[in-house]
Amino acid sequence: MLRQYVPLAEFSLAPYASSTLAHPAPNPVTLDSPAVDVMTDLSLVAAVTIEASASLVTANDYMIARGVRSLFVTAPNGRVMGLITAADLLGERPVRESHARGVGRNELQVTDVMTPIHAVAAMKLEDVRAAKVGHIVASLTQAGRQHGLVAEIHGPSEVSIRGIFSASQIARQLGVPLHIPELARTFAEVEQALVESR
Secondary structure, eight states: OGGGOOOOOOOOSTTOSOOOOOOOOOOOOOTTSBGGGGSEETTTSOOOEEETTSBHHHHHHHHHHHTOSEEEEEOTTSOEEEEEEHHHHHSSHHHHHHHHHTOOGGGOBHHHHSEEGGGOOEEEHHHHHTOBHHHHHHHHHHHTOSEEEEEEEEETTEEEEEEEEEHHHHHHHHTSOOOOOOOOOSHHHHHHHHHHHO
């Protein structure tokens, strides 16, 4: 099978006084750049996932090891069950859940603090393809979220999560800080925020 391929010629680097590494050309991103320039395309980059039964400690360690601030929570059959973020792990939600259940924080599982998929909103891929980076920043700011999902609709009952936007990644690519405070997402969190503001 390999007989049809001829090996390429090699040469020695010894005669060359200096060897350097090639670097990718800088691709500056602005608010007017296409939104897809800052989207992690899950058809090109594998999504980082975790099982719903994993402990919060495992999820936190996994985020740190992979250098991400959110994980897709999946069932054994690959179906997406929800999303868990660093804010979910390090915020008040685990404290309230452990208190309500009468268990230690270390006994909680990802499923106890994740945002279930039915409570997650997403942007349509077709809208994102026509949008600019500024539209995504405005969307994340209005929603009070650090992450935004992009979904591709395949039919009346089928959708695939095609991409994800990360405020921290967009900030790095823009070269400016983005301050997007996370909004409370459940009634309990809203109620707690009201109590704390008094």
